[in-house]
Amino acid sequence: MSDPILTVDALRAGYGSGGDIIKGAGFSVSEGAISTIVGPNGAGKSTLIKSLVGLLTPRSGTITLNEADVTRLNAPAKARAGLGYVPQEHNVFRNMSIGENMTLAYEFIAKGTKGLKAARERVFDIFPDLVHREADMAGNLSGGQRQMLAFGCALMPGPSLLLLDEPSAGLSPKYVAEMFQAVKSVNDAGVSILMIEQNVKEAMVISETAIVLVSGQVRAQMPAPEFLNHPDIHALYMGTADVTAPETV
Amino acid sequence: MIGYLTAILIFVIISALIGLALNLQWGQAGMVNFGIFGFFAVAAYVAALSAMAGVPALVAALLAVIATVILSALVALVSARLREDYLAIATLAFAEAVRLFLLNETWLTGGANGLPGIPRPLSGVASGLHYELMFLGISVVVLALCFVFAQLLTVSPFGRVLRALREDDLVASTLGKTTLSFRVRAFAAGGAIIGAAGSLHSFYFSYIDPTQFGAFVTAYAFMAVIAGGRGSNTGLLIGAVSVMVLLEGTRFLKDLMPFLDAGQAASLRLILIGVGLILLLIYRPQGFMREYRLQAKDGDVS
Amino acid sequence: MLQILLNGVVSGLLVALPAIALSLTYGVLNFPNFAIGSMITMGAYIALFFNVDIGVPLLLAAGLGAAGLATVALVTDRLVYKPLRNSDHVTLLVASMGVYFVLENVVRFLWGSDIRGYDIAVARPHRWMGMRVNNEQITIVIVALLAMVAVWFILMRTPLGRAMRAVSDNPDLAGVRGINRNYVIAAVWAISGVLAGFAGVLVGMDGVVDPLMGWNYILPVFAAVILGGIGNPLGAVVGALLIGVAEELSTLILPTTYRQAVAFLIIVFVLLLRPHGLFGKARISR
Numbered sequence: 001m002s003d004p005i006l007t008v009d010a011l012r013a014g015y016g017s018g019g020d021i022i023k024g025a026g027f028s029v030s031e032g033a034i035s036t037i038v039g040p041n042g043a044g045k046s047t048l049i050k051s052l053v054g055l056l057t058p059r060s061g062t063i064t065l066n067e068a069d070v071t072r073l074n075a076p077a078k079a080r081a082g083l084g085y086v087p088q089e090h091n092v093f094r095n096m097s098i099g100e101n102m103t104l105a106y107e108f109i110a111k112g113t114k115g116l117k118a119a120r121e122r123v124f125d126i127f128p129d130l131v132h133r134e135a136d137m138a139g140n141l142s143g144g145q146r147q148m149l150a151f152g153c154a155l156m157p158g159p160s161l162l163l164l165d166e167p168s169a170g171l172s173p174k175y176v177a178e179m180f181q182a183v184k185s186v187n188d189a190g191v192s193i194l195m196i197e198q199n200v201k202e203a204m205v206i207s208e209t210a211i212v213l214v215s216g217q218v219r220a221q222m223p224a225p226e227f228l229n230h231p232d233i234h235a236l237y238m239g240t241a242d243v244t245a246p247e248t249v
Numbered sequence: 250m251i252g253y254l255t256a257i258l259i260f261v262i263i264s265a266l267i268g269l270a271l272n273l274q275w276g277q278a279g280m281v282n283f284g285i286f287g288f289f290a291v292a293a294y295v296a297a298l299s300a301m302a303g304v305p306a307l308v309a310a311l312l313a314v315i316a317t318v319i320l321s322a323l324v325a326l327v328s329a330r331l332r333e334d335y336l337a338i339a340t341l342a343f344a345e346a347v348r349l350f351l352l353n354e355t356w357l358t359g360g361a362n363g364l365p366g367i368p369r370p371l372s373g374v375a376s377g378l379h380y381e382l383m384f385l386g387i388s389v390v391v392l393a394l395c396f397v398f399a400q401l402l403t404v405s406p407f408g409r410v411l412r413a414l415r416e417d418d419l420v421a422s423t424l425g426k427t428t429l430s431f432r433v434r435a436f437a438a439g440g441a442i443i444g445a446a447g448s449l450h451s452f453y454f455s456y457i458d459p460t461q462f463g464a465f466v467t468a469y470a471f472m473a474v475i476a477g478g479r480g481s482n483t484g485l486l487i488g489a490v491s492v493m494v495l496l497e498g499t500r501f502l503k504d505l506m507p508f509l510d511a512g513q514a515a516s517l518r519l520i521l522i523g524v525g526l527i528l529l530l531i532y533r534p535q536g537f538m539r540e541y542r543l544q545a546k547d548g549d550v551s
Numbered sequence: 552m553l554q555i556l557l558n559g560v561v562s563g564l565l566v567a568l569p570a571i572a573l574s575l576t577y578g579v580l581n582f583p584n585f586a587i588g589s590m591i592t593m594g595a596y597i598a599l600f601f602n603v604d605i606g607v608p609l610l611l612a613a614g615l616g617a618a619g620l621a622t623v624a625l626v627t628d629r630l631v632y633k634p635l636r637n638s639d640h641v642t643l644l645v646a647s648m649g650v651y652f653v654l655e656n657v658v659r660f661l662w663g664s665d666i667r668g669y670d671i672a673v674a675r676p677h678r679w680m681g682m683r684v685n686n687e688q689i690t691i692v693i694v695a696l697l698a699m700v701a702v703w704f705i706l707m708r709t710p711l712g713r714a715m716r717a718v719s720d721n722p723d724l725a726g727v728r729g730i731n732r733n734y735v736i737a738a739v740w741a742i743s744g745v746l747a748g749f750a751g752v753l754v755g756m757d758g759v760v761d762p763l764m765g766w767n768y769i770l771p772v773f774a775a776v777i778l779g780g781i782g783n784p785l786g787a788v789v790g791a792l793l794i795g796v797a798e799e800l801s802t803l804i805l806p807t808t809y810r811q812a813v814a815f816l817i818i819v820f821v822l823l824l825r826p827h828g829l830f831g832k833a834r835i836s837r
C-alpha cells in the first residue's frame with residue numbers, strides 16, 4: 001500500500017462554545033485509494049470532514065496533507081492546498097446557473113481562468129447530464145442532478161484529495177449506481193477519495209479501506225473486504241466489538 | 250448641587266424605566282424594538298395633552314400607559330412573527346411614522362415648536378427644591394412599582410416561557426399562536442412601562458418637542474440593557490445608572506475643551522454614545538454584571 | 552401625470568443607490584446596516600467640503616466624496632464589524648446603530664448643523680414633452696443609471712461579483728470554493744461606500760445638505776430593500792423606483808409632508824402580505 005496522502009492525529013473539534021464532537025480522532029488515507037468513513041447517525045462524520053476542510057477550526061490535534069501541516073489553514077487555503085469537498089447538503093449555489101457554479105469552482109482556487117475550458121470538458125466527460133445545461137439555475141435541478149453538479153464543481157480545480165459527504169444520500173437506485181461509478185472513475189483518474197457513506201455494502205465494493213467512526217472516535221480502520229466479512233459489524237458500530245483499531249499501513 | 254443631582258437622578262430613573270421596558274421586550278422575549286423612542290414619544294404626548302386639557306395627572310399618566318399598551322400590542326401583533334432584523338426595521342419605521350405625525354399635526358402637537366406649559370402635578374404642594382425632591386420621590390416610587398412588575402413577570406411561569414421561546418425557535422414555531430400571544434403580551438407589558446416613563450418625562454420637563462424623542466433614546470436603552478446583562482432586571486438598574494453617569498460625565502468635556510462650541514460639545518457627546526455602545530458590544534457583550542446575572546436568574550434557563 | 556411619473560422616477564433613483572448599497576451589505580454580512588443614513592450624509596458633506604470650502608468642481612468633489620466614504624466604510628468594518636464577525640445579527644445591527652451615531656455626529660462636529668448647498672449654477676428648467684426637467688434631475692438620472700449599470704456589470708459579469716453572490720448565497724460553500732470572505736466583505740463595503748457617497752451628493756443636489764438628510768432616507772431605503780427582497784440588489788432598484796413613484800403619487804391625496812409615510816406603509820404591507828419581497832424567497836419569520 002502507498003504512502004498516506006492525509007494523516008489525522010488526535011483531532012478534537014466542535015461547534016461554537018459547545019463540547020467536543022470529534023474526540024481525538026486519528027486515521028490515515030492512502031494516496032490513490034478510496035477510503036470510506038462509516039458510523040451511526042450523529043457520530044460526527046460530517047463534523048469530522050468539516051474540520052478537515054477548514055469550516056471548523058480544530059481545537060487540537062494535527063492534519064497533514066501531502067506531508068504539509070494544514071491543521072490551522074482556513075477553508076480557502078485548504079482548497080488551494082488541494083482538498084476538494086462536496087458537502088452533505090447545500091452543496092451548490094442555488095441562485096447561480098450551472099455554468100457559473102462551475103466557473104466559480106475553478107477561478108478562485110486555480111487563481112484565474114487559464115485551463116477552465118479543459119477542466120469543464122473533464123467534468124462533462126464524467127457527468128454527461130450536465131452538458132448543454134449551463135444556463136439552467138442550479139436551484140431548479142433535481143436532487144440527483146444537483147449532487148452531480150456539486151461533485152463536478154469539486155473536481156473543477158483538480159484536487160488531489162476529494163472529500164465526499166454521503167454522495168449517494170437521497171438518490172434513486174439508478175443514480176446511486178451512477179454516482180458510485182463516477183466516484184470510481186474519478187479515482188481511476190488519480191484522485192484520492194475519502195467519503196462518508198451509509199450505503200455501506202455498495203461503498204465497500206469500490207473502497208480500499210473502511211474507517212469506523214463512533215461518537216467522535218475512530219473505532220477501527222481496516223481493509224474494506226475485512227470490514228465486510230467482519231463477524232460483528234453491528235458491534236463495531238455500537239463500539240462494543242473487541243477491536244484494537246489496527247492501523248493498516 | 251442638590252438641584253443638579255436631583256435632576257440627574259430623575260433623568261436616570263426615566264432612562265432606567267425605558268431600559269426596563271426594553272429588557273422585557275428584548276432581554277426576555279427576544280423582540281428587538283428599535284422604535285422605543287416612538288412609543289416613548291406617544292406616552293409623553295398623551296400625558297401632556299391630557300394634562301393640558303385639565304385631566305388630573307394620575308389619570309393623564311394612566312391614559313398614556315393605556316395608549317402605549319394598545320399601540321405596543323398592535324405593533325407586536327403585526328410584527329411579532331418577524332425575524333429580529335425585520336422586527337428592528339418595522340419598529341423603527343413605526344417610530345419614524347410617529348415622528349412625522351408629531352411634526353406635522355401642528356394643531357394637536359404644536360409641530361416642531363412642541364408643547365410648552367405642561368402642568369406639573371401637585372405643584373401647589375411644594376415649590377423650588379422641595380418640589381424637585383418630591384418629584385424625585387414620586388419617580389422612585391414609579392420605578393419601584395415598575396421594577397417589581399417586571400421582576401414578577403420575569404420569575405413567573407410567563408417569563409420562563411418567554412425565555413424558552415427566545416432560546417428555541419423550533420419550540421416557538423411549533424407553538425404557533427401561543428407564541429404570538431406570549432410575544433404580544435410581553436411587548437405590551439414593556440409598553441406599559443414606557444407609558445410610565447413618558448408621563449414622568451412630560452411632567453418633569455413641562456415642555457416637550459419632537460427632538461427629545463430621537464433614535465438616541467433607543468441607543469441609551471440598548472446600552473443600559475447590554476451593560477446590565479441582557480435579561481436581568483437588577484443588572485439593568487446598575488447598567489442604566491452607569492451609562493447615565495458616563496453620559497453625564499461627558500458634559501464636563503466642555504469644561505476640559507473650552508475651544509469647542511456648544512454644538513460641537515453636544516455632537517461629541519453623541520459620538521461617545523455611539524462609541525460606548527460599540528465598545529460594549531465588542532468587549533462586554535454579556536454585560537458588566539455577568540456573575541451577578543447568573544445568580545439573579547432562576548436556574549432553568551442558562 | 553407624466554410629470555409626476557418623471558419626478559417619481561427621479562426620487563426613486565435617489566433611493567436606488569443607497570438601496571443597492573444596503574442590499575449588498577445585507578446579503579454578504581447578513582445584517583441590516585442602519586448606518587446607511589449617516590453614510591449618505593457623510594458622503595454629501597465630504598463632497599461639500601471639497602466643492603464649497605476648497606472650490607473643486609462638483610463632479611470631482613463627488614468622486615472625492617465617494618472615495619472618502621469608501622475609506623470610511625472600510626475603516627468602520629475594520630474597527631467595528633470585524634471584531635464582531637462571529638456575533639449574531641442582532642449584535643451587528645445594534646452596532647450599526649452605534650456607527651450611525653458616530654458618523655452623523657462627526658459630521659455635525661466638523662461641519663456644524665446648518666443647512667448648506669453645493670456650489671452649482673441655477674439654471675432654468677428645460678421643457679420636454681410637456682414636462683419640466685431641471686439640470687439636477689438630468690444629472691441624477693445619468694449618474695444613478697451609470698452607477699447601476701456599473702454595479703450590475705460587477706455583480707453579474709466579474710469574478711468579484713460571482714464571489715459576492717456566492718458569499719451571500721452560502722458563505723461556507725464559498726469558503727470551500729477558495730473565496731476569501733474578508734476580501735469579499737472589504738469589496739462590498741468599498742462599493743457600498745462609493746454608492747452611498749454618490750447618493751449623498753445627488754440627494755444634496757436635489758434638496759439641501761444638512762446632518763439629517765441621510766436619516767430621512769432610511770425609511771424609503773429600507774422599504775426598497777424589503778420590497779425587492781433582501782440581498783437582491785437588482786430587486787432593490789425596482790423597489791426603489793416603485794417607492795419613488797408611489798411617494799410622488801401620494802402627494803395627490805396626502806399633504807407633501809407625509810411623503811415618508813408612504814415608505815412606512817409599504818414596509819408594513821410588504822411584511823404583512825408579501826414578506827419575501829416581490830421577487831425574493833428569503834425566510835423572514837421565525
Ligand SMILES: Nc1ncnc2c1ncn2[C@@H]1O[C@H](COP(=O)(O)OP(=O)(O)OP(=O)(O)O)[C@@H](O)[C@H]1O
Nearest residue numbers: 015018021039040041042043044045046047048088
Ligand atoms: N452546526 C452545528 N452546530 C452545533 N452542533 C452541530 C452542528 N452540526 C452538527 N451538530 C451536532 O454534532 C453532532 C454530530 O453531527 P454530524 O452531522 O457530524 O453527524 P453525522 O455523523 O454526520 O450524522 P449523519 O449520519 O446523520 O449525517 C450531532 O450531535 C449534531 O447535533
Ligand SMILES: [Mg+2]
Nearest residue numbers: 045046047088
Ligand atoms: Mg452527516
